[in-house]
Amino acid sequence: MSAQRQEAVRRITAPEITARKGKEPVVCLTAYTAPVAEILDAHCDLLLVGDSVGMVVHGLPNTVGVTMEMMILHGQAVMRAAKRAMVVVDMPFGSYEGSKETAYENAARILKETGCQAVKVESGPTIPETIAYLVRRGIPVMGHVGLRPQSVLVDGAFKAKGRQEAERARVVAEAEATADAGAFCVVVEGVAEALARDITAAIEVPTIGIGASAGCDGQILVTDDMLGLFDWTPKFVRRYAxxxxxxxxxxxxxxxxxxxxxxxxxxxxxxxxxxx
Incomplete structure (x- = not known):
């Protein structure tokens, strides 16, 4: 062993992300593999092992077919390489909606088998109770409102949210319920700027925007979109390569x-x- 031991890098925590509300924007990107996680680690506050891995890496048409095994496998790869950024792993469709007890079992399994610091859930009308259940049992949770990719079969397509007043009120209410349930931050996807600003002002934890304007407390993109690995990218993506x-x-x-x-x-x- 070397006479001089290098000081271990301290990983960013959920309370530190929450404390960034209204301060320096939180920088987030997706990561699915160890080599990419190693590159991104120095530049990001939070790395999300998103269920977008199903579409980006596995060629699925949407995120509905993503499994627990897929999320755990990619979460393990990212955790082997990321040393500084907080790592959050998406809970896949069907792993948390049925009951809060099932959600806890699956969330605990993800944390145990990957070593990640938190899980993310898409916050529908019934989910805040589940978030509170997980948080009370020691599992940090990142919420997700607005366009929810796991609901694509109900919506029929990936559609922006909050274009009508009734829908705007519903999205704000879901964000408030998600934050009140104990989520340490909330992803806001695919909403107009005014709605993103309303949500950001309404809740006490950071909002992480994706297609939700610079009015959020932080931003996230799918790394492969940002790097220009696909022929087409959504309107809200800026290609940096x-x-x-x-x-x-x-x-x-x-x-x-x-x-x-x-x-x-x-x-x-x-x-x-x-x-x-």
Whole structure:
């Protein structure tokens, strides 16, 4: 063992995220793999192992088919690499809606098997009671209101929320109930700026926006969208890179070199050692 032990990096906690309300914006991104989590860790306050992994990594049409096993597998990978950022793992569809007791069993399993610091749930009308049940039993919970991807089969598509007054009032009420139940922060997805600002003003914990304007207390994007890995990205995504193009160019150059027998060259080839 080295004489000088390097001081361990201290991970950001749920109370620290809550304390950022109205202060420096909370920086969040999704992560599903160890290499990406390692890169993002130094730049983010919170990494979300989102159930978007089903669409981004596994090619599913929506998040409904995501399983507990998938979330735990990717959560374990992210936790092996992230050392500083708080890591939150999504609870997949069907793992928490049935009863608060089932939700606790599944949430506890996620925390135990991944080592993450919190779980996230989409906050429908019946969910605040479940959030309170989990929080009272020592499980930090991140809420999610507005556009809720796990409800896509009911909505028929991924639709922005809060465009009519009755719906605006419902979304604000759900956000308030989520925060009052003990969620340490609330994701607000796919709502107009005015509604995002109303929600942010109405609750005492940070709002994390995704398609919800700069009026929120923080922001999150799907990392693969932000890096330009898909042909199409939603209106609310800013592309900070074109990795799809870079990967295509690299693969094309590799293919050309293989077909022309330029790869592997001598410097990439092992040769027998000369006899001594």
């Amino acid at each position: 074109d990795l799809r193009g870079e990967i295509a160019r690299a693969a094309g150059a590799y293919a050309e070199d293989v077909r022309a027998r330029r790869f592997p060259a001598a410097e990439e080839t092992y040769f027998a050692k000369a006899k001594g």
